[in-house]
Amino acid sequence: MNALIVDDDRFVVIALEKGIDWKTLGIDNVFKAYRIEEAKEIINNNQIDILLSDIDMPQGSGIDLLEYLRENGYNLPAIFLTNYADFNYAKRALELKSFHYYLKPIDYDELSIIIKDALLESVSNASKNKTARDQLWVNYLLQKQISPDDFLYKLKAFDSAVNDGDQFIVSLFQIYPYVLKDGSQIICQYSNINDIYEQITKLFISVFGGHFSTKGLILPYQTEENLLIALVPVPKDEGAGSSHFNMIKTQAEEIVFTTKEKLMLHSSFFISKAESVLSLPSTLDRLLQLRKDNANNIDKVLTLSHFDAKISPGQPLDTDILMTVINSKDWEQFYQLVLKYSAKLKANGALTGTTLSTLYFEINKLLYTYLDELDIPAQDILSKDSYQFFNRHISLSEYYFRLYLDYIVQVFSRFSEPDSEEQSIIKLFNYVDTHFKDEISRNDLADMFFFDPDYITKIFKREKGMSYMDYIIEKRMELAKKLLTETNTPVRDISLAIGYDNYSYFTRLFKKKFGITPAEYRKVM
Known part of the structure; x- marks a missing residue:
């Protein structure tokens, strides 16, 4: 967790930084600001979990800062530190739901207890609110069980500043955690996929900034397919022009790169342009179709500009030649022929979920014919679990099609050259x-x-x-x-x-x- 100290007196900031045992309280980083505008910038670009602020400062008060945070949907706990027992300040601080109004001089042990209590209450409330807020978004975006007006009304319970003019970038983030083990087993690289989801959430917050942690959203959509939905809020003061969209696209590319380099996972990122809250369900539907129509997506960021791309499948697969190669048991040539054909599909913009599924079933038909001629039941060669896995995943990406080819080549190579x-x-x-x-x-x-x-x-x-x-x-x-x-x-x-x-x-x-x-x-x- 992260804390932010705001005070125009540098000696007070240093004293707080040194006088509090932040690590014991679970605080990893302590940010410092000496002006209100500097504090706003830090909060907008980092996940801040607790605020300690002076009230009376030049160029804006701590009350002004808290008003800005509440107006923009930030619900982090705030503790005011002040030399003045001003009733009007105290009244306004309570109205803005500050956690505590603390009079200097500072007793560090006492303040540590206040900070600990604030963090505990904040974590508890945040967990409850996130669950309810996520379910509300699910009802609106996915299940479409609630009207836009009702959705906005209920969303205000979690973010009083939200309105129908707010804009979000809608995105789908797909990860591919499955690999081939020992040539014939399809396994997930991670025993607990939720750990990966947590790391990805932290990565999104790190890249998209503090504004994403408070007003954004990331949640599993189709867990069996390891697909996440993310809504990236567009700050009102940044607008939704092409420069902002290009920045989001660059950040999405950074997430794809980091997922590959740090988490050792391939991924695909599908993003829209900025859309109003009312347009989000239909935009999500278009993104899902974009994903279905673009299987050439490994470690790429695709936008809705790809949505209307013309598809030209070209020549169909020459099954006669492929059957001849299968009968000759030349599995390396088989692999190269199928890859060459899929490369043509890709070049023609026709590598879609539908064409991959069609190609997959055509190849399976040839392999079953080959085994039938040898009077060998297919289930003796192709495991039931692997067959079901590829049936579910083959249309998602070229990644799973290549995994399928690797599996077929490994299994049939061992079968074709049996030991005694x-x-x-x-x-x-x-x-x-x-x-x-x-x-x-x-x-x-x-x-x-x-x-x-x-x-x-x-x-x-x-x-x-x-x-x-x-x-x-x-x-x-x-x-x-x-x-x-x-x-x-x-x-x-x-x-x-x-x-x-x-x-x-x-x-x-x-x-x-x-x-x-x-x-x-x-x-x-």
Whole structure:
């Protein structure tokens, strides 16, 4: 969180900066301003969570500053510090919902308690207000369950300064967190996607400034597709001309670049020009169509100027040539032919969600024909989860189409040049012995090594004398014994290290196998 100190007396500012233990209060940065205009600029360009301000200053009072903030929708808590017990000042400060009116001289311990209470109340109120405000926007923009007039009326409860003349840049931000693992598994790079959403929200606030944190909006739209909606407010004093739009486009490009470099994620950004509150639902619909019509969007910022681009598909895919290549099992040539065709679509402005879906189903039809001629069920080669994933995502972007091609080439290359069963079994055991700490099901192994799941059970019974799960437990318990005797790692950490999130379950398994608990085993050894 960030604090702002405003006082024309530099000694007071320095004293407050040094006298308060800001880190203990959860404040990461303390901004300083000596004039009201300087304070406004800082607030408009940074997320400020609490304001400490003198009242009586040259070139504008602290009351003037708070009036400006409330008129522009800033609801941050304000604490006034003053030498004067002026009733009129105090009355106006209360009317503007200041948190506290504090008379100097300053007792730093007492002021610290006031700041802490202000932050706690602010965080609690902000959380409640954000949830209700976000739901109101959802009802208006997405579900269209509320009229524009009713929406504006209800929105004033959260931002009294809002009116139908306010303008926003509407945007869609798409991230692509899925990657190919071990050639045949589609996984999300992050165990908790909400952590990424939080980082993206912080990035938006950092790039678009403090005005976005108070009046802007960012929320998940289609969570399965990892799509976010963001409304970037247009400050009244900046206007909505081409220079402002170009600035927003540059900032959007910065967000795309940072997402790739810092978060290691590809993304797409679709933005409109400034629109009034009344026009936002229809503008959002146009952006969604823009997204559907432009699959050539990896790490790009696209605007509604692309909306009316002419689409010229050109020649259709030559399925006869592609089928010949598939039958020859030349999967590298297959890959290059499909890429060359998609590049033509791109050059003609025809790489859309619809053309990608069509191309995807044409390729699948050829592959199923190939497998049918070999009398091999498609589900033995193409996993159900991957098939369903690509069905849902293929139309979103060229990114997912390329991921699909990589998946097909990897899977069919391994299928086309099979090892002997003995070699496959050796590879299977080597893989399990390397990855036994991970959560790997029989179905996962079946997808990777082209064995039926039930046959994998027979292999383990035949070769190891036990079931697959018993073999995993055996490997984990042996590693647990090694860690208990050779390291001082806490038992709970050992449980996690060998693959058990549930410490009690690990303890029961260990005792069942060795007759004593892990802690007792460590003492004995």
